[in-house]
Amino acid sequence: MSHQLTAGIFKRLFETDELDDTLLESRPTVQFLSYKKVATGGTTNNVDRYRIIVSDGEQFLQAMLSTQLNYLIEENHIAKHTIAIVDKFACNMVQGKRLLIVLGLTVLEKTADKVGEPTALQAPPSARSGAESASPAPEASASAISAPTPAPAPAPAPAPAPAHAPTPQQSVQRQGSRGSRGSAIYPIESLSPYMNNWTIKALVTQKSGIRKWSNDRGEGKLFSVVFVDDTGEIKATAFNQAADDLHARLQEGKVYLVSKGRVGLAKKKFNNVVNEYELTLERTTEVEECRDVVNVPTVKYNFVDIAGLQNVEKDAICDIIAVIKETGPMGEITTKSSNRTITKRELTLVDRSGYSVRLTLWGAQAEQWNAGDEHPVVAFKGVKVGDFQGRSLSMSMSSSMQLNPDIPDAHLLRGWYDGGGAEQSYQSHANNSGSGGSGLAFKREEVLPVQEVKEQGFGEPDKGEIFSSRATIMHVRPENLTYPACPTCHKKVIEAHDGWRCEKCNMSHEKPQYRYIITAAVADWSGQAWFQGFNEMGQVIFGMSGDELMEIKERSDTEMQNVLSRVIGSTYNFVCRAKQDNYNDNVRTRYGVSRIEPPNYAEEGNYIANLLRSEWAQ
Template identity: 40%
Template sequence: MASEAASHISAGALSAIFDDTKPQPREPIVQCVQIKPLPPQQNQQERYRAVFSDISNYVQTMLATQNNHLVTNGLLRKGCFVRLKSFQANLVKGKKILIILDLEVLQELGEFEKIGEPKALENRTEEDEKAQPTTISGNGFYGSKLQGQQMQAHDRTPSTRPIAPASSHATIYPIEAISPYNHKWTIKARCTSKSNIKTWHNRNGEGKLFSVNLLDDSGEIRATGFNQQCEMLYDVFQEGNVYYISSPCRVQIAKKQFTNLNNDYELTFEKDTIVEKAEDQSDVPQIRFNFTAIGELQSVEKDTTIDVIGVLKDVGDASQIVSKTTSKPYDKRELTLVDTTGFSVRLTVWGSTATGFNVIPESVVAFKGVKVSDFGGRSLSLLSSGTMTVDPDISEAHKLKGWYDAQGRDEAFVSHASMSSATTSTKPDRFKTIAQVREEQLGMSENPDYFSLKATIIYIKKENVSYPACLSERCNKKVTELDPGQWRCEHCDKTHPRPEYRYIMLISVSDHTGQLYLSCFDDVGKAIMGTSADNLMEIRQNDDKADGDLFQDANCRTWNFRCRAKIDHFGDQQRVRYQVSSAQPINYSDEASRLAGLIDSYGLD
């Protein structure tokens, strides 16, 4: 009966979601009163918009793409009832919009025509709504249409509604709510890092810039000031202080080669951007970490930027090296860190951090923004934009200190520098089938998951199999061809006579339980293809048949893959990316032993 189904609906929940003064509903139940696909966008997944009603109000929503299967399978349709398990509240051009990240269709409640006469959830006063009663038409989508590109959002927390404190700053936005579609906002954030002023000279002229990393409870974002804004704001920002920053301020897609922050956007200060030091400096977190354990470094792709924490086991002497490319001297110091995984790693600090380093051994040190290198196995290097915190007041540091004092001081540690790819399995690999990878939802948690996989390559994407990379040491950024014999690297601000091609492959692999797409980078690509990307591109230009033969020979081969599964965010979409960190041909003796051990684990006589 419709009345019984109606009794389950969370009346008034939609209004409460958008009202800070009301208790927030937990997993409200609403009715779907309309659902339609968005106009198709080139090279984009199909998107759906829906209208949900709580009897009192209705609201327009956008379904995140991970919910598409509910529509295509026929579960989510007009008249059904759903439980909203995860969502984000947004304002887009004055319209209240819900981004639905996760929902459950309640099939047991059945399907009915629209229950009640809900009103549109608009930004109006109570008098306005009485004077202008809203009627719901059965034709078309409720309210004005919104294009898909207006509906960008981050899939990080259930809500990104602005906060209204009792201060002169009427609306404080969380950093994660900032996007190119919000034009008037103020954030309250701590400056966790400030760069030196950098200058540049190129064919378009010269200039200078500086950047800061900003942090609040919801996330982090990078902000850059150029030229006049650099002069005006550089002395205003001090590391550790909290500031109000108010638009106008340009929001753009983050240049990931310049930042290690987990944000799809970055800020550029404009001439009218307002920056004020906050009186209350205590209500914003000091720093945010996303630690990778030292024992997991073998599964982290080379050149990845990570955070790491460990006990300082050894401090090397300061030394100086001269760059082969610039002939400039650089000060460096090598540190040794250990943690509860039983591994140690060498970490290099540079410049004034190296020369002025005075941390006592056996202190707990947290590093934010270190680059992973494969030099001598696995090693780390603190980036110029990175930070070092000694004995931070966080739970991870307290646990490390307690462990080290109780037992770690006397332990023997395995060094990454002494490990080759053949001996990286000091800890047992977690072999998974493809079905287990999917069923266990590896990569769907906050931290990445690591696993080993024995699978056969069934497809290698030939298009975009490599990219032209910079020849500068430790750069590997993509270069652009300006003219024949002139390849430009914006990162290094250099022009080279040729690029070095590096693999960036997408392969499909299969085992007896299913199929999976894996991303592979240069070292893995060389192993799979049996030749360098440079050589492959030369063959491709001169001999189509030989090019095809290389791919055919690489196909249908079985490998042991070591993989990392991690969720990636693209606007309001999220998907798990499976990345190969190493690939080894099958060692049949080891494989036979592994299978024998697997059989023994079943306890069969």
């Protein structure tokens, strides 16, 4: 046995009334007896939690692995009887049992023999009596772990891994460090509803304005903030008098010592922060700003590229980092439910995936938008995914954004955009029916020839009206390719003495936003048909916005003809909606494009290969 365990460390940790720096910085060597994924108490986030049994050779106890260390289990860096140094940890008393929160560790030996015959560590008498006299706690979630300590169970034997597993790069504020009041500082990761006396040292990454609420139980006001340290993030909300007392004191970008708040289960309907719990700030809550802070925690992102939004569900929350290609003017909408006027502004985002997406700012965010740089890189956290006219994004009160953040992803985007990204064309998540084509997907196995669509009478009252088609563009009608639209509601605007007037929004704009309205003749091996589409269809086939196309048209007829010629012969996958209408007593069928996308030849090859292996080919 080449590594010796720190015998007796657990007993020393849990028999002392106050943890001193010597214990907290001791970096004990322990052995993992077992680990198990545990339920998360019904919460809706997707973060797994792992319960582990650790031994010092004399006693074993129950512990929780910090979520930032989940990769050690998921990537098979630790196994049954792994020996490791615990670099960072916190200790909590949970329902009369000691719970160790492992925040950082270094693997010394992945597979080893069991050391000694450790026994279960008993809680100190004072802790046991306190737990017995306390009122019953609500149902525990994963990080509280109210279940009895299990006997060590065999763990699966994973594949070999490097002897030394990586630890988090940024330093974690140890539990034993002290604030100005002398209180122990706990990592956010270790907070649970079963803790009363705690202090966190955290950065405020976002803060809402004070909002008023009213319901059957009365009325009041509230605001919320998000705290971040090196172990995680947590949302905190202050109500009524506490909101008045703390709103001006808590500022974004500053670090605070926060104590005497209440920890409860997160209400996921109003909370998109990845944490099982949230804080309630009360009148007794103490907040103290930390000055001259070193190693300030940073916002943690889980970025999705714009092309990948197609695989994100509607109403899901995600993080995006992108370049602002276009900034729309500020507009207004009137809500139907409350008849209230809300300001809005639309931004067009692009990234290296070759896609663009619209993101809407609301209220004060729209009014205060000032990028400074013409095309800044912006990191958005907690934005909502919509499917209006294809994929779209929307900021909410709990969302945040950071202009030109000093992170590697931002530097890569800046170099890419300045090095040629500004000149390329972008594809949008097309959904072009203009009336409820949302969610329609191209189905390769259901592709119908154009002639068969006509023969089957698609669009007639008793026939199905949605179909998939693969066809080649033969001609695009050059007349009325675009129309001048309101930047806010996209309805047609009329030029007047004070600008471009939108009757729907009841306001004028300095200039319109030109949007596509496309009529194209398409053909496949069976025949030809006329397909009609709107803005996203034009962006896909021309590879530019309607405004850019109009600039070319006004600049040069020859250049415009070249643009029209380039789209001829291009093949696309279409999802169409067939519908009959009556024009001058003439019944005709229109084929409106609900989705358009270039063929995915890798998928096509796989489909044909599978077809050749099927019974059809036998």
